[in-house]
Structures are given as structure tokens and as C-alpha cells.
Amino acid sequence: MKPEVNINTIHSALSKIEDVSLRTVMRRASRENWFCREAKGTGRGGKTRLSLTPLLPADVRAALKSVSVPAVIENRLPAYEAHKEQRLCEAQEQKAFAKAELANAYVTRMESAGHGQKKRLKRLFFENYNLGEQGLLPAVYKHVGRVDMRGRTVHGWITKLKKNNWDPMCLADRRGYSGKGKRAVTPEQMKIILSIVQSPYNVPGKPIAEIIRQAKDIMTNRGIDTLSDTTYRRWLEKDWIPYNYDQWIFWREGDKGLNDKVLFNLIRDYDKVECGDLLVADGHVLNFEIINPDTGKPKRMMLILFYDFKSSYPLGWEIMATENTESISMALRRAILRLGKIPTAVYIDNGRAFKGKYFINRNPGEELTGLYQRLGIRNIIAWAYHGQSKPVERFFRTFAELERLAPSYVGTSIDNKPVHLNRGEKLRRQLHLKITYGVTPTIEDAHRAIAMWFDKYANTPQSASSHLAGQTPAEVMVPGPGVDPVMLRCLMMKSEQRLIRQNGVNLHGKGSWYYSPELYGRRHAVYCRYDLVNKDSILVYDVKDDSFICEAFKVGKVHPMASILGTEADKAELERQIAMKMRGRKQTVATAREIAETQVLPESRQRIESAGFRIEGNQIKQPKALPAPEDNTPIDEEKIKRDLEELETIREDDPVEPVSSYEPEVMNEAEQVFSRLKELSEYDRFEKLIELEVKGWLIPREQQAFMKYFEQSTEYERHREYFEDYRVKMAVVYDVENTGTEN
Numbered sequence: 001m002k003p004e005v006n007i008n009t010i011h012s013a014l015s016k017i018e019d020v021s022l023r024t025v026m027r028r029a030s031r032e033n034w035f036c037r038e039a040k041g042t043g044r045g046g047k048t049r050l051s052l053t054p055l056l057p058a059d060v061r062a063a064l065k066s067v068s069v070p071a072v073i074e075n076r077l078p079a080y081e082a083h084k085e086q087r088l089c090e091a092q093e094q095k096a097f098a099k100a101e102l103a104n105a106y107v108t109r110m111e112s113a114g115h116g117q118k119k120r121l122k123r124l125f126f127e128n129y130n131l132g133e134q135g136l137l138p139a140v141y142k143h144v145g146r147v148d149m150r151g152r153t154v155h156g157w158i159t160k161l162k163k164n165n166w167d168p169m170c171l172a173d174r175r176g177y178s179g180k181g182k183r184a185v186t187p188e189q190m191k192i193i194l195s196i197v198q199s200p201y202n203v204p205g206k207p208i209a210e211i212i213r214q215a216k217d218i219m220t221n222r223g224i225d226t227l228s229d230t231t232y233r234r235w236l237e238k239d240w241i242p243y244n245y246d247q248w249i250f251w252r253e254g255d256k257g258l259n260d261k262v263l264f265n266l267i268r269d270y271d272k273v274e275c276g277d278l279l280v281a282d283g284h285v286l287n288f289e290i291i292n293p294d295t296g297k298p299k300r301m302m303l304i305l306f307y308d309f310k311s312s313y314p315l316g317w318e319i320m321a322t323e324n325t326e327s328i329s330m331a332l333r334r335a336i337l338r339l340g341k342i343p344t345a346v347y348i349d350n351g352r353a354f355k356g357k358y359f360i361n362r363n364p365g366e367e368l369t370g371l372y373q374r375l376g377i378r379n380i381i382a383w384a385y386h387g388q389s390k391p392v393e394r395f396f397r398t399f400a401e402l403e404r405l406a407p408s409y410v411g412t413s414i415d416n417k418p419v420h421l422n423r424g425e426k427l428r429r430q431l432h433l434k435i436t437y438g439v440t441p442t443i444e445d446a447h448r449a450i451a452m453w454f455d456k457y458a459n460t461p462q463s464a465s466s467h468l469a470g471q472t473p474a475e476v477m478v479p480g481p482g483v484d485p486v487m488l489r490c491l492m493m494k495s496e497q498r499l500i501r502q503n504g505v506n507l508h509g510k511g512s513w514y515y516s517p518e519l520y521g522r523r524h525a526v527y528c529r530y531d532l533v534n535k536d537s538i539l540v541y542d543v544k545d546d547s548f549i550c551e552a553f554k555v556g557k558v559h560p561m562a563s564i565l566g567t568e569a570d571k572a573e574l575e576r577q578i579a580m581k582m583r584g585r586k587q588t589v590a591t592a593r594e595i596a597e598t599q600v601l602p603e604s605r606q607r608i609e610s611a612g613f614r615i616e617g618n619q620i621k622q623p624k625a626l627p628a629p630e631d632n633t634p635i636d637e638e639k640i641k642r643d644l645e646e647l648e649t650i651r652e653d654d655p656v657e658p659v660s661s662y663e664p665e666v667m668n669e670a671e672q673v674f675s676r677l678k679e680l681s682e683y684d685r686f687e688k689l690i691e692l693e694v695k696g697w698l699i700p701r702e703q704q705a706f707m708k709y710f711e712q713s714t715e716y717e718r719h720r721e722y723f724e725d726y727r728v729k730m731a732v733v734y735d736v737e738n739t740g741t742e743n
Contacts, residue, residue: 003167004050005064013063032057037108052104054097054168092172098143100168102129103157105137122151184227185235192218193232194240202251208233270310270467275478276339278309278380280347280392281328284399288406291442292321298408298440303450304328306335307392309347311476312468314395314454315339319443329371336375336488341480345378347390402453407436493529497543500526502721504552507538511557514538518550520584523722528552592733674700683719686710687726694730 002009011025029036029051036051053061106125113121126149128136135141147153157171164170185193193215196202202211212232219226241248249257282305289298304327305317316335320327336342372379382390403409411417420428441449458477462468468476498505500522504515507528514528519540526549530538540549555577559566562574673692677685689707693699699707710716716723 003053003165005053006048006050010051010056010060010064013067014060016067017063037104038111050166052100052166052168055101088169088172088174092174093169095143096170096172097168098140099157099171100161100166102137102140102144102147103154103161103171105140106151106154107158123149126151183235183239184231188224189215189219189227189232190235190240192224193236197236198247198251200251204253204257206252208236211236273310275308275310275313275476276341276480277344278347279315279335279339279343279345280307280309280390281305281331282307282349282390282392282396284396286319286446287400287403287410287412289408289410289440290319290446291440293443294321300410301443301446302327304331305392305395306331306346307395308339308473308477309391311473311478312391312395312462313458313473313477317450317454319446319450332371333488336483337485339480340482342375342483343377345380346372347380347382349382349390398457399453402449406441406449408440489531493531493539495527495529497525497527500524502725504555505538505540508535513555514540514552515555515580516540516550516552517580517583519552520587522549523725588729589732596733670697674703677703682710682713683715686716686723690723690727691730694727695734 007022007026007029010029011020011022014020014025034051034056036049038047039050040047053064056064109121109125110118125136126147129141130146130149132138132141160170161167193211196211196214196218209229212229215232216226216229246258246262249261253261284303284305285300286303287300290301291297292299292301299321301319301321303317303319306315307313308315315338316331316333318327318331318334332346400412409418410421418432419425420432458474459472461470461472464470496507498507500519503513504519505526505528506513507530514537525543526540527543528538528540535554537551537553540552541547542549556573558574558577559570562570566574677688680688686707689699689703
């Protein structure tokens with residue numbers, strides 16, 4: 001197909017496809033303004049009009065191509081040149097056609113110029129063209145740009161077109177395209193570079209220049225020729241990384257980088273849930289300091305937030321020194337009260353505090369069920385190190401607006417900290433002190449500021465591209481009917497198992513005792529339920545049958561010198577605790593006295609009388625003498641004689657050893673008791689020895705040594721209070737018994 005054709009050739013090609021006349025083709029060319037130029041020929045005036053084939057409509061080019069006979073021309077050029085011409089991109093072809101069109105327009109204008117007018121027309125032509133979009137050829141100017149006013153560039157294009165039979169492709173810019181996509185890096189060099197890239201030492205931030213230097217050192221040691229650093233960098237950045245981006249990120253940044261930058265993200269459909277169906281919970285370390293009420297020193301505290309998934313409404317929060325179950329419980333309670341109903345599910349963080357036994361208990365057979373189970377809330381645990389799964393993370397980035405306004409703002413990292421915290425910034429530090437007076441907010445100040453900001457956020461329209469579509473969180477938020485605070489408090493009580501001791505129940509560590517008179521005299525396991533917000537009292541239940549025992553209150557400490565230095569309240573507290581202690585002793589002594597009167601004394605007197613002693617008044621007398629035996633009657637004598645004969649007969653049939661060879665073993669009561677102690681366990685043996693010691697028995701040296709040994713053991717330390725109480729109890733019992741005996 002020729003690069004230029006006249007109107008007759010176009011008509012001949014179109015007539016073979018459809019029946020059109022020459023006049024119809026000429027009208028179409030005039031109507032569609034086909035570009036053409038005048039050249040010497042056999043037409044009227046010795047001239048003909050030639051049209052550029054690439055600039056003709058698509059159907060005309062197709063017709064010309066179908067009727068063109070391919071010329072068999074020996075191609076003496078190397079195969080690479082043909083391949084290079086075929087690989088021209090679309091931008092290069094468009095620019096070549098634009099250059100050809102500009103050259104044709106210039107030739108046509110110069111040919112129409114009269115004698116002596118070419119210089120003036122040439123200047124006007126290039127001036128009008130260089131006006132750009134308001135100029136002569138705006139479409140051509142878009143691809144070619146400005147040309148010099150003297151026209152030397154355009155004359156060079158015309159010369160090339162004439163030599164190539166006006167083929168526009170001869171003007172294509174092929175610079176740097178012949179070697180595009182080719183690299184001089186050998187496969188062995190690639191393997192060495194990738195051995196450094198795909199290694200555990202390719203840490204984040206490692207420069208590519210360092211990787212190339214290490215690779216070149218290995219090549220030099222192996223005797224391999226090296227290329228320039230730019231060549232290796234170009235191969236790595238343009239040929240390998242774009243097509244192996246997952247490997248590049250994984251070896252440099254690990255699983256987290258792969259998840260954040262490469263792996264496919266799941267898009268949640270917010271329309272599938274309603275307000276209150278799902279709450280998202282997470283902890284955020286505040287980027288400003290707050291006075292710690294426990295230490296009085298500034299500290300970056302933790303903000304625990306429960307956030308509605310549907311409306312993006314911040315419901316409940318708490319500020320604590322660390323992320324613990326108490327702060328999470330208070331934040332959840334406030335969120336439920338603000339929401340007005342118990343949510344269906346909670347999307348929680350994977351931290352230890354959120355996944356603690358207080359919140360999650362996967363064994364339904366245990367008595368101490370988790371908080372979420374008691375409230376009927378399903379829990380969804382977020383993936384570890386996967387910030388995209390928690391939409392509240394995005395909310396905390398917006399929350400940074402408030403943090404930056406705090407007078408004690410410290411920044412999100414070392415690189416982003418305020419200027420006045422850097423070394424040498426004396427002027428900025430003085431300016432900061434003059435503005436803020438060095439004030440650090442308290443927890444109350446932080447709560448107040450956060451509440452105001454949350455309220456402002458809830459009434460701020462969100463982005464039109466977000467799931468709220470320009471609405472405010474308060475408009476989308478639909479609260480529930482409300483929750484009974486008392487019922488919620490009972491459901492959210494934490495449960496722990498403890499042992500009742502001398503001072504009651506120790507729940508929160510040293511010095512944290514809870515006591516009630518109902519716990520006196522008990523020493524068994526119980527489980528306690530208490531409110532994390534109000535720890536003044538606990539509810540105590542028996543582990544054996546889950547029965548309610550009492551409500552125990554926290555025991556306060558007493559003034560060491562209440563009667564002298566204490567206040568009236570100190571005196572009243574001391575008297576109250578002493579009275580409570582004496583009531584316990586009175587209860588035990590009264591019970592022991594009743595047992596002594598009803599059981600111990602009658603049984604003891606009966607044993608004494610059975611031994612032959614008589615109790616008259618307050619004295620024990622010897623039994624009366626036995627009466628003298630009466631004379632036997634003849635009948636009795638005959639009976640005695642018959643019994644003796646029978647006895648002799650038994651002796652003859654069953655002879656026994658002489659009486660003189662039999663020596664009976666005589667063992668008193670004390671020896672029998674101490675001999676049986678060896679058969680008992682150490683715990684029961686020590687308990688029995690305490691009873692005997694209190695009773696007044698003389699303890700053998702062997703048993704005394706055992707008591708000293710047992711008092712040094714861990715078993716004794718674990719039950720020290722019990723043994724001390726048991727010693728007191730035995731002393732009271734035997735004191736009562738002795739008193740009753742004396743009376």
C-alpha cells in the first residue's frame with residue numbers, strides 16, 4: 001500500500017466494495033476535509049492532488065489495502081531492523097504522522113506563495129503554528145511542540161519524506177528503542193544479586209546500592225566480570241521487583257509487610273448489620289502525658305474504647321495506666337448503657353487483657369463463666385498484627401487531632417515528637433513553658449477533653465465516599481430501649497475462688513480482706529463475686545452447693561493509738577472490730593459450754609461411776625464395802641461340785657500351758673495413744689499432739705522432735721492459721737471441761 005494515493009486510486013478501491021461514483025468520492029473528500037497536497041502530474045494544469053494514506057478514514061485504508069498487490073522485494077536489511085520497526089509504540093507513530101502532516105502543510109503553503117512572498121509566508125506560517133492550541137494546527141502541536149522559526153527542522157523532515165516516498169514512518173524517533181527490554185546482566189550475576197535480596201539479612205530500609213556492592217564483591221571473589229551499578233539497579237528496579245513484588249516485600253518486611261502491602265484486602269459490607277449488632281474494642285496509648293493518680297508522675301496512659309461498627313459512634317471508654325480487665329469492664333459497661341442494649345457481638349483485640357478469663361471462658365462446665373457468656377455476647381478475636389481488620393485503628397488516627405492540642409503532647413514516635421523536646425531547643429522550650437505553664441492534665445481533664453471531642457466527632461459529617469455517605473455518626477446511631485443498671489452490675493461482676501481464713505477472704509492481695517460475721521467458724525473454699533467499679537463489698541457463695549453465704553465488706557485498718565491520738569471515727573472503728581471479735585469468741589464459748597453441759601459432763605460422770613467411784617456433792621468417794629458372803633445351801637454345794645467336775649474334764653481334753661509360763665503385756669492408756677499416732681498422717685498426727693499437749697499430757701521426746709520438725713515444713717506454713725485456731729479451740733474446750741468438773 002502506497003503512502004500517497006490520488007482520488008482515482010481511492011475511487012477504484014472503493015468501487016470494488018460498493019457501487020460509488022468518482023463524484024461521490026470527491027464530495028466525501030471535500031466534506032470530510034481529507035488532507036492532500038498538490039504535486040506534478042497529468043491532471044488539469046499539469047498537477048494532481050495526492051492524499052496521505054495514513055490520514056485517510058479507516059474504511060478507505062481498508063479498501064486500498066485489500067486491492068493492493070504485495071510487491072515481492074528482496075529485503076536486504078537485517079531481521080533486527082524489521083523487528084525494530086514493528087515494535088514502534090503508538091506514541092511514536094502518532095508523533096511521526098504529526099510531523100509528516102506539518103511538513104505537508106508547510107509544502108502546500110509554500111507552493112501557493114507568489115513570487116517574492118515565500119519569506120513572509122514562511123514567517124507567518126511558523127508564527128501561527130507556534131501559537132499552540134490557538135494556532136494553525138493545534139492537534140499537530142500537541143504531539144510535535146514548538147519548531148524553530150527559520151524552518152530548518154521542518155526542511156529536514158521534508159528531505160527525509162522525499163527520500164522515503166513520503167512515508168511518515170521515516171520521521172519516527174527510534175532513539176533508545178532498539179535495545180529496550182534488553183539487559184547485559186547475565187543469569188549468573190542475577191543469581192548472585194537475588195541470593196542477597198532473598199536472604200534474612202535484607203532488612204527494611206537496606207539500600208539497593210548496598211545490595212549491589214555486596215553482590216559485586218561476591219562476583220569479584222569468584223572471578224566474574226562486573227557491570228556498572230546503574231545497570232544492576234536498572235535490572236533490579238525495572239525488570240525484577242515489579243514482577244516479583246511479593247518476594248521483595250516478604251524478604252524485607254516479613255509477614256506484616258506482605259499483609260499490609262501485597263495481600264488482597266477483604267471489604268466489609270456495612271449494610272449487612274444494624275446499629276448495636278457489633279462493637280469494636282481496642283486499646284490506644286495516648287500521645288500525651290497524664291498525671292498518674294497512684295504515683296503523681298506524668299505517664300502516657302491507655303485509652304480503652306468501644307466503637308459501634310455500623311455508625312462509627314464512640315460509645316464507651318476508659319483511661320487507665322495499663323490495659324487491664326478493670327478498665328475494659330468499665331468501658332464496656334458505659335458502652336452498653338449508652339447503646340441502650342446488649343450488643344450481639346464484640347470484635348476484640350488479641351491482647352491478654354481482652355482475652356482474659358474474666359471475659360472469655362471456653363469451658364462451659366466451670367462455675368466461673370466469662371463476662372461475655374454471662375451477658376450473651378459473642379466474641380470475635382482479631383487477627384494478630386493485622387490492623388486492617390479493626391476499623392477503630394483508623395478512628396485513632398483521626399483522634400490524633402485532639403492529642404496534638406494537648407499541652408503535654410509527646411508525639412507518636414521519636415521522629416515525630418514536638419520540637420521543644422529535642423536537645424538544644426532552648427528557645428522553643430521556653431516558649432512552650434510560657435504558653436502551657438508546664439501543666440500536665442489530670443485524668444479528669446483528659447476525660448473532659450475526650451468527651452467533648454467525641455461529641456464533636458459524632459456530629460461531624462463524614463466523607464461522601466465512606467459507608468456513612470456524608471451523614472454524621474449521631475444521625476446513623478439508633479439507641480436501644482435501655483438496660484437496667486442494677487441487672488448489668490450483677491451480670492458484670494467478676495468471680496474468683498478463695499479460701500475462708502481467720503480474717504475472712506483475701507481477694508486483691510496483701511491487706512485486702514473482706515469479712516462478715518457469717519464467715520466466722522468456716523474454713524473452706526468459696527467463690528466471690530465483686531464489682532470491678534465498686535470494690536467495697538463482695539458476695540460470697542459456697543463452692544459445694546452454690547448457696548449464698550453473705551455479703552462481706554472490706555475490713556479497714558485501725559489506729560494504733562485510737563484512744564489517745566485517734567479521732568472519734570477511729571475510736572468507733574476500733575470498738576466495732578473489738579466487739580465483732582468478742583462476739584465470735586462468745587459464740588464459740590457458748591457453743592462449747594452447751595456441748596459440755598449436755599454431752600461432755602454426763603458422759604464423763606458416767607465413766608467415773610462405771611469405774612466404781614461415787615459422786616456426792618463436790619466430792620468423789622470410795623465405793624461401799626461388799627457384803628459378807630452368805631453360807632452355801634446344800635443345793636449350791638452340789639452345783640459347785642458338778643461345775644468343778646466339768647472343768648476337770650475340759651482340762652483333760654484340752655491341756656494348756658502352766659499358768660506360771662504366761663506373762664501378760666500391760667500397756668497403759670498413754671502408751672496406747674502414742675503408739676497409734678505412728679499410723680496417722682503427719683497432718684493428723686500433729687493435730688492430735690496439739691490436743692494432747694493442751695490437755696496436759698506429757699509428750700515423749702520422740703513426739704516433741706516430730707512436732708519441731710513439722711513446724712519447719714511447708715505443710716505447717718500453709719495451714720499455720722488453722723493449727724493456731726485449733727490450739728485455741730482445744731484450750732477453750734478443755735478449760736470448759738475442767739471448769740465443769742470442778743463445779
